[in-house]
Amino acid sequence: MAEVFVKNEKVYKTQKFISNLLIFIFLGFVALVVLVPFYWMLLTSLKNTTMIEQVPPIFFLKPADWEIENYRSLFYLVPSGPRRGEPLFPFFTYMRNTIVVSIVSTVGTVLTTVLAAFAFARLNFKGRDVLFAILIATMMIPGEIFILTNFLTINKLGWYDIMNQTFMDVLLAMTLPFMTSVFYVFYLRQTFKQIPNELYYAAKVDGTTDFQYLLKIMIPIALPTIITITILNSMGAWNAYIWPAMITTKDEFRLVSNGLRGAFTDSGTGRTDFGQQMASAVLVTLPLLLMFFVFRKQIMRGVSRSGIKG
Amino acid sequence: METKNNWRAWLYLAPMLFLMAVFTFYPLFNAFVISVYRDYLPLANEGAGTISGYTLSNYSVIFNNQLFWQAVLNTFVLAFVSVPVSIIISLFISVGLKSIPKLKGFFQSIFFLPYVTNSIAVGMAFAVMFHRNHGLFNAILSWFGISAIDWIGGTATWWAQMGALMIFTIWESLAFKILVFTSGLQNIDKQYYDAARIDAASKWTIFKRITVPLLSPLIMYISITSLIGALKAYNSVIGLFGERLGGQPYSMITIVAFVYKYRSDFAFQGYYSYAAAGAIILFFITLLFSAMQTMVAKRRVHY
Numbered sequence: 001m002a003e004v005f006v007k008n009e010k011v012y013k014t015q016k017f018i019s020n021l022l023i024f025i026f027l028g029f030v031a032l033v034v035l036v037p038f039y040w041m042l043l044t045s046l047k048n049t050t051m052i053e054q055v056p057p058i059f060f061l062k063p064a065d066w067e068i069e070n071y072r073s074l075f076y077l078v079p080s081g082p083r084r085g086e087p088l089f090p091f092f093t094y095m096r097n098t099i100v101v102s103i104v105s106t107v108g109t110v111l112t113t114v115l116a117a118f119a120f121a122r123l124n125f126k127g128r129d130v131l132f133a134i135l136i137a138t139m140m141i142p143g144e145i146f147i148l149t150n151f152l153t154i155n156k157l158g159w160y161d162i163m164n165q166t167f168m169d170v171l172l173a174m175t176l177p178f179m180t181s182v183f184y185v186f187y188l189r190q191t192f193k194q195i196p197n198e199l200y201y202a203a204k205v206d207g208t209t210d211f212q213y214l215l216k217i218m219i220p221i222a223l224p225t226i227i228t229i230t231i232l233n234s235m236g237a238w239n240a241y242i243w244p245a246m247i248t249t250k251d252e253f254r255l256v257s258n259g260l261r262g263a264f265t266d267s268g269t270g271r272t273d274f275g276q277q278m279a280s281a282v283l284v285t286l287p288l289l290l291m292f293f294v295f296r297k298q299i300m301r302g303v304s305r306s307g308i309k310g
Numbered sequence: 311m312e313t314k315n316n317w318r319a320w321l322y323l324a325p326m327l328f329l330m331a332v333f334t335f336y337p338l339f340n341a342f343v344i345s346v347y348r349d350y351l352p353l354a355n356e357g358a359g360t361i362s363g364y365t366l367s368n369y370s371v372i373f374n375n376q377l378f379w380q381a382v383l384n385t386f387v388l389a390f391v392s393v394p395v396s397i398i399i400s401l402f403i404s405v406g407l408k409s410i411p412k413l414k415g416f417f418q419s420i421f422f423l424p425y426v427t428n429s430i431a432v433g434m435a436f437a438v439m440f441h442r443n444h445g446l447f448n449a450i451l452s453w454f455g456i457s458a459i460d461w462i463g464g465t466a467t468w469w470a471q472m473g474a475l476m477i478f479t480i481w482e483s484l485a486f487k488i489l490v491f492t493s494g495l496q497n498i499d500k501q502y503y504d505a506a507r508i509d510a511a512s513k514w515t516i517f518k519r520i521t522v523p524l525l526s527p528l529i530m531y532i533s534i535t536s537l538i539g540a541l542k543a544y545n546s547v548i549g550l551f552g553e554r555l556g557g558q559p560y561s562m563i564t565i566v567a568f569v570y571k572y573r574s575d576f577a578f579q580g581y582y583s584y585a586a587a588g589a590i591i592l593f594f595i596t597l598l599f600s601a602m603q604t605m606v607a608k609r610r611v612h613y
Contacts, residue, residue, distance in 0.1 A: 300489060
């Protein structure tokens with residue numbers, strides 16, 4: 001009997017080993033598929049035109065063969081055309097704009113979110129649940145529907161002045177419509193609700209006002225969630241494409257995504273300089289990946305929350 | 311809790327509600343209004359903001375526009391194929407991740423990378439990989455003796471272009487689903503699996519009889535939200551094809567791209583209303599799916 005048992009144990013272990021190995025190979029293959037586009041982007045950005053056009057393509061490049069010229073040429077000034085005198089890809093200008101927009105919109109979003117989440121989690125008022133349900137319902141509405149009117153509103157407010165639009169106009173137009181997020185309110189409200197009621201009543205007895213309680217007790221306790229919201233929101237500006245393109249009248253006001261497409265195709269010959277294009281893509285991708293490596297836990301926690309229904 | 315501080319609560323809500331009133335609720339209402347304007351010129355030149363009445367014909371103009379039906383076809387094919395495929399793949403990956411706990415965190419971080427990248431930048435990298443002559447995809451196909459396919463160029467067939475867009479979309483959308491399913495799997499009680507082990511159930515049986523049924527509410531929820539997300543595809547098309555929106559102009563146009571195309575032509579009389587009408591149609595399509603989700607969630611949980 002004992003022997004049979006040992007035998008089964010052995011068989012079981014081998015089976016388990018084989019099945020884990022297969023799973024490992026499968027996941028390794030998927031990881032490869034996920035990583036290849038990043039690798040190809042970087043690889044192409046380091047190739048010169050001759051290397052790019054080689055068939056079959058070159059899969060590896062020795063560091064000695066790396067072509068840094070693609071990166072350098074992004075900062076050369078355009079000799080002619082409507083963008084004369086500007087760098088081919090004004091990365092630092094776009095980067096600065098993106099960072100400023102990202103900071104302003106995030107500060108605004110966190111402010112409106114904390115205040116609203118506090119009201120929904122802690123205060124009692126007529127129509128609270130109905131209002132909350134209405135806000136949740138707006139999450140499903142496609143943003144394209146708002147953009148049409150928001151563009152007109154921005155114009156009415158004088159922020160889309162074709163002759164003399166200032167960066168302040170652009171900043172307001174890019175941030176104000178996006179300074180609210182129902183999902184973040186929902187997320188923070190959940191965290192706020194976990195704070196025991198006793199704390200609130202104790203503070204009340206001590207004569208603490210609601211606002212002091214929010215500032216001194218709730219915000220410090222919910223800080224991890226607020227940090228997650230801050231990180232997720234500030235990454236949003238990196239992906240914004242259509243709205244910044246729509247409401248800016250000058251190239252110098254745009255954000256990083258806007259600079260990516262189109263700039264590297266020669267309007268005369270219709271040929272695309274893939275090396276330069278990929279170099280710019282690397283420059284735009286890198287800050288996001290760095291953010292991810294630093295704040296991996298917060299980002300993944302925050303995003304996985306959005307998949308859980310409430 | 312005290313109720314006397316009613317007005318104070320509204321004070322806390324004021325910043326958010328004010329911004330939403332201006333940039334969410336009013337635009338939602340106004341989109342309907344714009345969509346029934348006749349000869350609307352929103353801005354630019356003289357006569358800006360004028361209309362000559364109200365009409366429903368903007369909708370019939372769109373319904374008679376071949377480009378609109380192209381956009382609907384592209385959007386629906388993209389959404390209804392890419393969502394189920396990516397859900398199935400990410401389910402397998404999540405289940406796989408569960409059985410190798412030691413390397414789980416490492417793999418999970420890699421799988422999440424597409425989520426944190428700029429889809430236009432990565433779309434451009436895919437465009438290079440899909441290049442007819444020196445792209446990676448055709449190089450791999452040539453190993454198997456398959457001759458070069460034009461995926462995204464001027465001579466590309468609709469199927470090839472849709473295939474390329476599909477591959478890119480699925481690649482991009484796996485990250486979120488893997489993350490959500492992995493955390494969903496963690497919440498399944500271990501005793502179900504222990505019971506299955508005692509019964510010597512095979513891995514496939516466990517997957518079919520335990521994992522999927524127990525995850526089914528989450529799968530349903532993610533299916534519908536992903537579907538709604540996929541119906542709004544736009545950045546991925548720009549990334550892969552550029553402003554031309556296809557190998558041939560507009561061949562991969564989506565509903566959102568259709569809206570933006572007419573919006574950007576706002577100097578033409580009435581075009582803004584076509585854009586609004588397109589957005590309203592998209593709104594009703596997503597509303598339909600949202601309603602379906604609410605119904606499904608209410609009706610049954612699969613275990």
